[in-house]
Amino acid sequence: MARWSSPKDPALEAALRRNRRWIVNNQIKRLLLRFPSRTAPVRLLQSRFKTLDLLGRAANWLRKYPSCFDLFHGGAGGDGDGGEEACFGFTKRMAALVDAEEAAVxxxxxxxxxxxxxxxxxxxxxxxxxxxxxxxxxxxxxxxxxxxxxxxxxxxxxxxxxxxxxxxxxxxxxxxxxxxxxxxxxxxxxxxxxxxxxxxxxxxxxxxxxxxxxxxxxxxxxxxxxxxxxxxxxxxxxxxxxxxxxxxxxxxxxxxxxxxxxxxxxxxxxxxxxxxxxxxxxxxxxxxxxxxxxxxxxxxxxxxxxxxxxxxxREKDPVVAAKDRLGELMQEGLHEYNQRRRSDNLEKKRRRGEIEIKEEEEEDDEEAARLDSAEKREERRKFYKVAKPTTSWPSSEHTVYHYGGGYNFTVLNFWAPFLVRSELVDADGPAHTGLWNLYLDEPAAVWAPHVPAFDYAVVSASSWFYRPSMLYEAGRLVGCHHCLLPNVTDLTLRYALRMATRAALRAVVSSDGGGVTAVLRTVSPSQYEGGEWNKDGNCVRTRPYRRGEKTLQGFELDFHTLQVEEFEAAKRAASGGGGRMMLMDTTEAMIRRADAHPSRYRGWTRRKEWMKEYFTISNDCVHWCVPGAIDAWNDMLSHIGAREGYDGLELREKDPEVVAKDRLGELMQMGLHEYNQRRHAENLEEKRRKEER
Structure with a gap:
């Protein structure tokens, strides 16, 4: 029977990454350990090169790892001419790590x-x-x-x-x-x-x-x-x-x-x-x-x-740790070889008389090609580190990502699709998507108590308000959205989203901490074409819309308008307090990216009969999967954070050390201005004398 693999887990896939160079060098290491002197002729390695699935000269391979292997000549040559034979062995650092591995074993x-x-x-x-x-x-x-x-x-x-x-x-x-x-x-x-x-x-x-x-x-x-x-x-x-x-x-x-x-x-x-x-x-x-x-x-x-x-x-055996150190040394040797090879190539170009500008351009092109090459991915991974968080789940609706190692940065993610307290009262409901009780003046308990400890709070919600709901304020039923019940006023989903957004923003800016920056992310539009999400709607575009080719319409236009209105109202209300408000308007950028949705490829595609009860495939034109779409949100958020400390081009609050450096810069600027004025006067005087002569 054919096998299949689990849904991809990027972290575990990274753990299975296999460096082919490391495997080859480990086999060369084992070959050397068979000799008491830990040295062997290069021709012996050359004779076994094909068994290692390699081509070319063995000596060239060894030169790529100068931190691991030494090449030298010693002993009588095998050709009978009295010459010395090329041999190889461990470097001192490699020998020390091999000894450490043997000791660990x-x-x-x-x-x-x-x-x-x-x-x-x-x-x-x-x-x-x-x-x-x-x-x-x-x-x-x-x-x-x-x-x-x-x-x-x-x-x-x-x-x-x-x-x-x-x-x-x-x-x-x-x-x-x-x-x-x-x-x-x-x-x-x-x-x-x-x-x-x-x-x-x-x-x-x-x-x-x-x-x-x-x-x-x-x-x-x-x-x-x-x-x-x-x-x-x-x-x-x-x-x-x-x-x-x-x-x-x-x-x-x-x-x-x-x-x-x-x-x-x-x-x-x-x-x-x-x-x-x-x-x-x-x-x-x-x-x-x-x-x-x-x-x-x-x-x-x-x-x-x-x-x-x-x-x-989670726990590394001492033998695993020793092998990891060997791998790091091999990677370091490869990097050293590549740097030296690149310097030699540049020197050859200089000798051929190539101009400096062309040389720099070719140098940049070579560097870009090196980083993008699949063969050098392991090397790039070694020298460009990516911070990885420690993840914990205090509850099914609360995830914590903590970045230690000098960052001391924590991201908390809360699942509160309505922003306010909600209860599912009917799993089916009038639209077969459930019926919910929404308490529009009570922020959800999963996130509201944590707000005073935040530096930034990003508020975003819209899509779940399409679901039928009963709307409560001050514990009293005030209306509903698409509940289809007699004697209950249908206030529409616009009212529900407006009041929930208002309650969430007020909870953030009026928190006890007082130093929280509230960031409201505007609606991210769904982009179904040819029908609704449950009526064969799909998103099959292969390129983004051009500017002006697609505009916001219908409910989503109303959502965006009321979000901006509630943001402005909350900003005016917070102007006298310590809370700060910022609007992250992603709608205009996202309305063009109809090509970035997963569509029917959101889930498991190779289904067997026994999998049908676990995996349901539906066209997803709400979430994003193509690189670049959500990355724009991160760029916006980073820009907002960088802008927060400035009033125009000036810092809002200056540290005394910054003030001192600014004064030094002003003094330098005054000196430069005085020099330029004097130089300008001298040039005019010289020009006048030439005209008189």
Missing amino acids: AASEPAMADRLARVLMLARGRRLQVSKLAALRGPLGLPDDYLLRLLPARTDLFRLANPYPHRRNAAELELLRWVPSLAVSSVEAAAASAADSSAPRFTCSLPPSWAKSHAKMEEFNSTPYISPYSERWAAIGTDADAEKRAVAVVHELLSLTLWKKMSVLKLEHFRREFGLPEDTARMLHRHPCLFYVSNRYKIHTVVLREGYEGSEL
């Missing part, structure tokens, strides 16, 4: 033995073929000679046997005794260390907005947890507990790996030994709270979600 031998014993305890009969264990050697962090390192000192725990002497590669590694202290899974250990000492259960690592996945996980956790080390082996496909145990086995196996990930193909090699179902891939997809399946590089890889914080491992 040696120090981790007890942990390796425990991991190996746990894997054998997971297997049927507590034994595995050595040839199959080779597939787990990399993920478990076992060195090439792990049998020689671990077995001689642990003959009471492991035994190497060959039950079928007439077969090749039939040797098996057997666990001689059960170790109760190791038969504790990561789920059981987490439950034991919890403050409430609750029963072992799986935890969902998806955001709270994945409501269906959370509900499925709760249903899965409703039955007791089955330890992967349990001796209860259910019949695959017949026992209801079989999948429960299989999920626990995969979870535990991934927990034992250093990088919390493994190839699905390798995992399926152990179906019989670990009691996994025939279609293991489908089982992994049934539990997205626990596992993420990627098809990066056309290799299906399963990742343990709880092992990662963003794209970084």
